[in-house]
Amino acid sequence: xxxxxxxxxxxxxxxxxxxxxxxxxxxxxxxxxxxxxxxxxxxxxxxxxxxxxxxxxxxxxxxxxxxxxxxxxxxxxxxxxxxxxxxxxxxxxxxxxxx
Numbered sequence: 001x002x003x004x005x006x007x008x009x010x011x012x013x014x015x016x017x018x019x020x021x022x023x024x025x026x027x028x029x030x031x032x033x034x035x036x037x038x039x040x041x042x043x044x045x046x047x048x049x050x051x052x053x054x055x056x057x058x059x060x061x062x063x064x065x066x067x068x069x070x071x072x073x074x075x076x077x078x079x080x081x082x083x084x085x086x087x088x089x090x091x092x093x094x095x096x097x098x099x
Contacts, residue, residue: 006064008071010054010083011044016090018047019079023068025061028097035094051092054083 007027011020011034020043024030031052034044044050058064071079087093 004061005057005059006061007055007057008064008068009052009056010071010079011049012051012053012083012090013047013049014051016053018049019053019076020044020047020049021068021071021079023061023064027055027057031094031097051090052094052097053087053090053092054079055093055097 004025006023006025008021008023009027009031011022011031012018020034022030033039034042035050037045039045056064056067058067071082083090
């Protein structure tokens with residue numbers, strides 16, 4: 001059986017009031033789904049969190065899931081500090097993922 005990698009990511013709404021933390025084995029596809037409201041009843045669609053502001057890649061999906069749990073268990077302040085450590089202007093990083 002082949003192991004798959006993954007990514008943990010944080011999406012934000014336009015004014016950075018709402019943050020969503022997720023994990024996926026295909027970051028490009030998943031962010032595309034968020035941006036295009038493929039799942040209209042989802043949290044990201046409801047709260048319009050369409051801006052990718054943070055992501056980390058992992059060789060093993062299990063590591064990505066563990067990191068997601070760690071981030072979800074942390075405070076909003078810690079998430080903001082993490083985002084601003086690599087993305088101080090909160091730009092949408094989706095274009096980077098497409099490269």
